[in-house]
Amino acid sequence: MSEQMILTQTDLAERFPGKVRRDERKGYEGYIVEADALLQVAQTLRDEMGYDYLSSITGVDYLPDGYMESVYHFYRTTGGPALVLKVQTPRDHAVVPSLVSLYPGAEFQEREAWDLLGIRYEGHPDLRRILMWEGFAGHPLRKDWREPYYEEDAKPFKSRWPDGHVYRIEDKNPFHKNVDYPPDFDPDQWVADNDAALYASLAKIQSTLDSSLKTDTVIVNMGPQHPSTHGVFRMVVLLEGETVRALKPVMGYLHRNHEKIGERNTYIMNMPFTDRLDYLSSMSNNFGYALAVEKLMGIKPPERAEYLRVIMAEFTRISNHLFAIGSLLNDLGAYFTPMLYAIEERELILDIFEAVAGSRMMCNYFRFGGVARDLPEGVYEKMRDLAFERLPRRIDELDLYLTNNEIIRARCEGVGVLTPEQAIAFSASGPLLRASGVPYDIRRADPYSIYDRFEFDVAVRYHGDVYDRYLVRLDEIRQSIRILQQALRDLPQGPILAGKPQYQVRVPPGEAYGRVEAPKGELGFYVVSNGKPNPWRYHVRAPSFVNITALETMAKGNKVADVVAILGSIDIVLGELDR
Amino acid sequence: MDWASLAEWTLKSFALIFALLGGFAYLTLFERKLIARFQVRIGPNRAGPFGLLQPVADGIKLIFKEELIPAQADKIIFILAPIITVVPALVIMAVVPFGPPIQLFGRTISLQIIDLNVGVLYIMAIASVSVYGIVLAGWSSNNKYATLGGIRSSAQMISYELALGLAFTGPVLLTSSLSLAEIVEAQRHIWFVLYQPVGAFIFWISTLAEVNRAPFDMPEAEQELTAGYHTEYSGMKFALFFMAEYIKMIAVSAIAVTLFFGGYRGPFVDQVPLLGPIYFLLKVVGFLFLMVWVRATLPRIRYDRLMAFGWKVLFSLALGNAMLTALGVLLADMFQNSLWLWSIPVTTIAFFLLVAYLMRGSIAGGNR
Numbered sequence: 005m006s007e008q009m010i011l012t013q014t015d016l017a018e019r020f021p022g023k024v025r026r027d028e029r030k031g032y033e034g035y036i037v038e039a040d041a042l043l044q045v046a047q048t049l050r051d052e053m054g055y056d057y058l059s060s061i062t063g064v065d066y067l068p069d070g071y072m073e074s075v076y077h078f079y080r081t082t083g084g085p086a087l088v089l090k091v092q093t094p095r096d097h098a099v100v101p102s103l104v105s106l107y108p109g110a111e112f113q114e115r116e117a118w119d120l121l122g123i124r125y126e127g128h129p130d131l132r133r134i135l136m137w138e139g140f141a142g143h144p145l146r147k148d149w150r151e152p153y154y155e156e157d158a159k160p161f162k163s164r165w166p167d168g169h170v171y172r173i174e175d176k177n178p179f180h181k182n183v184d185y186p187p188d189f190d191p192d193q194w195v196a197d198n199d200a201a202l203y204a205s206l207a208k209i210q211s212t213l214d215s216s217l218k219t220d221t222v223i224v225n226m227g228p229q230h231p232s233t234h235g236v237f238r239m240v241v242l243l244e245g246e247t248v249r250a251l252k253p254v255m256g257y258l259h260r261n262h263e264k265i266g267e268r269n270t271y272i273m274n275m276p277f278t279d280r281l282d283y284l285s286s287m288s289n290n291f292g293y294a295l296a297v298e299k300l301m302g303i304k305p306p307e308r309a310e311y312l313r314v315i316m317a318e319f320t321r322i323s324n325h326l327f328a329i330g331s332l333l334n335d336l337g338a339y340f341t342p343m344l345y346a347i348e349e350r351e352l353i354l355d356i357f358e359a360v361a362g363s364r365m366m367c368n369y370f371r372f373g374g375v376a377r378d379l380p381e382g383v384y385e386k387m388r389d390l391a392f393e394r395l396p397r398r399i400d401e402l403d404l405y406l407t408n409n410e411i412i413r414a415r416c417e418g419v420g421v422l423t424p425e426q427a428i429a430f431s432a433s434g435p436l437l438r439a440s441g442v443p444y445d446i447r448r449a450d451p452y453s454i455y456d457r458f459e460f461d462v463a464v465r466y467h468g469d470v471y472d473r474y475l476v477r478l479d480e481i482r483q484s485i486r487i488l489q490q491a492l493r494d495l496p497q498g499p500i501l502a503g504k505p506q507y508q509v510r511v512p513p514g515e516a517y518g519r520v521e522a523p524k525g526e527l528g529f530y531v532v533s534n535g536k537p538n539p540w541r542y543h544v545r546a547p548s549f550v551n552i553t554a555l556e557t558m559a560k561g562n563k564v565a566d567v568v569a570i571l572g573s574i575d576i577v578l579g580e581l582d583r
Numbered sequence: 584m585d586w587a588s589l590a591e592w593t594l595k596s597f598a599l600i601f602a603l604l605g606g607f608a609y610l611t612l613f614e615r616k617l618i619a620r621f622q623v624r625i626g627p628n629r630a631g632p633f634g635l636l637q638p639v640a641d642g643i644k645l646i647f648k649e650e651l652i653p654a655q656a657d658k659i660i661f662i663l664a665p666i667i668t669v670v671p672a673l674v675i676m677a678v679v680p681f682g683p684p685i686q687l688f689g690r691t692i693s694l695q696i697i698d699l700n701v702g703v704l705y706i707m708a709i710a711s712v713s714v715y716g717i718v719l720a721g722w723s724s725n726n727k728y729a730t731l732g733g734i735r736s737s738a739q740m741i742s743y744e745l746a747l748g749l750a751f752t753g754p755v756l757l758t759s760s761l762s763l764a765e766i767v768e769a770q771r772h773i774w775f776v777l778y779q780p781v782g783a784f785i786f787w788i789s790t791l792a793e794v795n796r797a798p799f800d801m802p803e804a805e806q807e808l809t810a811g812y813h814t815e816y817s818g819m820k821f822a823l824f825f826m827a828e829y830i831k832m833i834a835v836s837a838i839a840v841t842l843f844f845g846g847y848r849g850p851f852v853d854q855v856p857l858l859g860p861i862y863f864l865l866k867v868v869g870f871l872f873l874m875v876w877v878r879a880t881l882p883r884i885r886y887d888r889l890m891a892f893g894w895k896v897l898f899s900l901a902l903g904n905a906m907l908t909a910l911g912v913l914l915a916d917m918f919q920n921s922l923w924l925w926s927i928p929v930t931t932i933a934f935f936l937l938v939a940y941l942m943r944g945s946i947a948g949g950n951r
Contacts, residue, residue, distance in 0.1 A: 224727045246731070246886060337883025339797060344622040411798060411882050564731070565885045 031514020034088025083449035109431025235578030290370035296518025324523035335572035374501030416471035420570035434525025608638035665823035668716030682859030732811025742893035749901035753782035767846035836870035
């Protein structure tokens with residue numbers, strides 16, 4: 005397998021001479037592709053070499069070197085490591101061909117890179133801003149972009165009272181508030197037109213609808229204030245009667261530019277910051293980020309820390325899936341009863357997190373090369389009791405009451421179908437992918453940490469509908485319990501941190517993509533270091549964000565009520581979606 | 584008409600309306616407490632002992648809340664709609680007897696506002712009026728969710744009223760009267776639910792749809808339509824919709840009790856007439872408990888499936904039930920032997936099982 009991989013990798017540079025070259029920079033991997041050859045290379049990757057899964061697209065602004073880079077991580081759904089492609093393009097005219105025609109899953113990620121970095125993806129069907137609003141000045145992730153009340157490029161900021169004299173940063177700013185209006189701009193007269201493009205794209209679909217009856221369509225905005233969008237998320241739905249003809253997700257209402265803030269922070273400062281991404285499963289977020297930085301630093305955590313990490317990650321998965329099932333049932337109209345039964349178990353898991361990390365949701369438990377604290381007294385017994393006694397029983401109970409309920413089956417079966425081919429093409433991950441019959445679990449396909457030691461099955465179902473997504477989550481909880489039982493049985497004694505705890509870690513220059521199988525799907529952290537205390541680039545490949553790409557395909561032709569169920573079955577969290 | 588009977592009617596009407604309004608207030612508390620128990624919670628317990636003052640607090644909050652009327656709304660209809668919804672809910676109980684006649688101040692007072700000889704028809708007619716309020720509310724709000732909710736509501740009502748109407752025919756055929764007092768009197772020895780198990784079942788399901796309760800709460804469908812037809816309503820106008828729903832819950836429970844569960848009848852009612860209202864109340868509370876239980880347990884059915892269920896299953900069941908009941912009554916008449924009435928439950932249950940068998944999987948599941 006790995007031999008063949010090397011073979012194909014050497015092939016790539018030879019196969020496209022002059023167009024593809026190895027990335028020779030120190031600490032970097034993959035290939036640098038000329039922009040005009042990208043589509044051709046990607047086609048070869050997909051059709052001939054089996055790299056059918058485009059995991060992540062992002063950009064990096066190499067300001068000192070004067071170019072931008074668009075970075076692609078390809079994987080095989082049969083398993084194995086990544087193949088990384090990079091396209092370099094000048095900063096002032098950043099244009100790269102779009103991969104949407106080959107990998108539809110690139111749609112939102114390319115829009116994100118355009119929005120935040122200003123890389124124009126030529127050939128993208130609907131290249132609008134996605135997280136910022138239409139009319140926002142500039143592209144905030146560019147290194148020369150500065151926000152209002154800008155202080156410094158990197159934390160820790162200098163003292164605000166150097167000589168005992170306190171000043172406000174607002175007063176020091178030469179532009180006062182650093183607002184930069186166009187010449188004839190009058191804020192009182194200005195009306196937001198950011199939805200014009202959105203409605204225009206829907207009107208295009210509206211005009212193509214073929215109806216023999218004389219019917220009319222109606223556009224309904226579900227959200228941003230809506231009880232079932234799991235936060236401030238908006239779906240603009242084109243309805244014909246109650247049937248969905250088109251759907252455009254609108255997001256970014258909670259956008260805080262996580263990545264820009266992350267690039268200001270020092271490495272260790274980002275650890276608690278990752279908690280805020282998918283705030284229901286902060287341990288998994290920690291895990292992904294720790295993996296990426298550890299890859300850069302070239303260190304490995306000690307045995308006991310690895311076990312603790314796996315235990316926490318699996319508990320997180322259980323609590324997240326319980327919550328997901330509960331809220332799916334809520335979306336189906338069950339009045340909170342299944343939700344509260346699920347939450348009851350989740351509370352017990354959060355008790356454990358509170359005991360080990362000091363916080364129930366924002367755990368901040370992982371450190372580079374280990375974990376922050378060892379288990380306090382009595383927690384091990386509690387975990388054993390949960391994993392061996394209570395959880396298996398309660399999961400069976402949920403299964404008994406929910407799985408064969410007539411209404412649930414009627415509402416979920418055959419609704420929101422995603423075929424395996426579509427799921428792969430849309431870069432879906434996690435339960436969404438596995439419910440479509442693709443047994444792709446990073447813990448198995450590209451094992452990280454010590455997952456190769458445990459015996460568990462990759463949960464997979466084959467209908468690709470809402471019901472199967474529910475079942476996959478149930479199966480995964482059971483598999484997580486299996487892993488927990490093994491990990492708790494084998495948990496060794498020993499140190500929990502490689503080296504001694506430090507506030508400032510030294511990270512050698514280079515790039516790393518650390519990805520974990522988070523409860524919601526593939527969570528990737530792309531970190532670029534230039535040797536300074538702050539990451540040069542810190543990108544989050546959020547599973548909620550990429551999974552939502554497939555929403556329109558799943559929702560088309562279904563009823564309004566189903567849209568809510570389908571959204572619930574993807575299991576999104578807005579903290580991660582909007583970042 | 585003398586002044587005494589006028590005074591009697593007035594007093595009885597006032598008593599009934601206050602009982603319903605008080606019942607509404609405490610029904611909300613009853614529901615919240617009960618659902619909390621179903622969900623391993625405690626429920627409201629801050630206002631007063633055991634949260635008993637919670638309805639008062641809610642009422643005060645709703646009265647003082649600002650009432651918004653959307654700029655583009657049709658104002659007159661917008662204001663009229665909650666009234667159209669709540670008034671039928673209040674007057675529907677007028678024909679329901681909640682106790683045997685009692686002697687008071689030398690007068691015989693029947694515990695019923697009026698014994699209409701077409702009481703069942705009256706109920707059918709009045710119950711259908713309130714859907715106008717819902718549709719008009721949805722339409723006048725000038726809101727897409729509200730309109731969708733209103734349209735759903737009208738479609739749902741039409742498809743369930745047929746089954747509901749046919750379920751009424753069972754007791755009517757057995758009593759040969761449309762008067763509710765006579766229907767109760769006919770159940771002196773045996774509750775009609777024993778003759779009409781399928782009819783009672785259909786009646787109960789369709790009333791759930793009639794009063795928009797889970798799992799048929801399509802018109803409000805919080806998860807899909809935010810709040811459906813009352814999305815734009817706030818303050819007291821919203822409270823009126825709320826009130827209508829809960830009073831109708833009480834009303835349909837009372838009607839179900841009257842038609843199928845012997846009304847106020849129970850042991851020793853003839854000796855101690857005041858036991859009548861108590862039995863009646865207990866039976867109604869039992870039905871309310873069932874409604875709350877269903878809400879705490881089941882997810883919502885999808886709109887199109889609800890229609891399919893109403894037209895394909897419930898309607899055919901109700902038709903068959905009415906026919907078989909008529910047959911049973913006819914046989915009992917022909918042979919002058921009321922034992923023939925027992926053919927009704929036998930044949931209807933057999934018919935029910937047949938339909939259930941034929942329809943298995945066509946409503947739930949089987950769609951992939």
